[in-house]
Amino acid sequence: KYTVHESTLVSMPIFYRTPEEMSDKEIVKCMFIDEPEILDAAIENIPAEFYERYSINKSAPFYLELLKKNVDKGSAITHLAEKLGLTKDETMAIGDEENDRAMLEVVGNPVVMENGNPELKKIAKYITKSNDESGVAHAIRTWVL
Known part of the structure; x- marks a missing residue:
């Protein structure tokens, strides 16, 4: 299933x-x-x-x-930020599970969903609303726009 x-x-x-x-x-x-x-x-x-x-x-x-190894979201966002000329402080990633950890660890503004993994919340700079409450949209409106 x-x-x-x-x-x-x-x-x-x-x-x-x-x-x-x-x-x-x-x-x-x-x-x-x-x-x-x-x-x-x-x-x-x-x-x-x-x-x-x-x-x-x-x-x-x-x-x-x-x-x-090194095929993860963290490597991808680091590569993209370098290509775009962004500093670490100019990057943000939003995640909720362990497969997002590498990405959240390399950005300056890690955001974890309210219903996300409690261990990830320890490395978050921000906690956004849950997946069911449009947490990604909330994070972008609040901390980007």
Whole structure:
């Protein structure tokens, strides 16, 4: 049910590929989707060396993401800010889950949703309204415009 949810959310059809069909593909991100307690148990069994090569975090209770190191929102926003000639203080990012941590850590104005991960709120400069209350729009109106 979570796979279908994600497929619908991002308007991306679901395709089945065999390992042989994927052997020549560069995989940048793997997303594991299951019940939260199953993912939490799986996290406990991830070998330590995986954390040296990959960023591993949950983006929702039922999504576990595995990405190549330095392929994250923090690297992307840093690259974009450099291209645009923006200083750290001129950047803002808005997030709510662990997959947003790298992005929130590199900007001068990290904003976390009211219903966001409590650990992320510790690094936030601002807390905005929840996702259900148009928190992104509120943050932009309040701290940008």
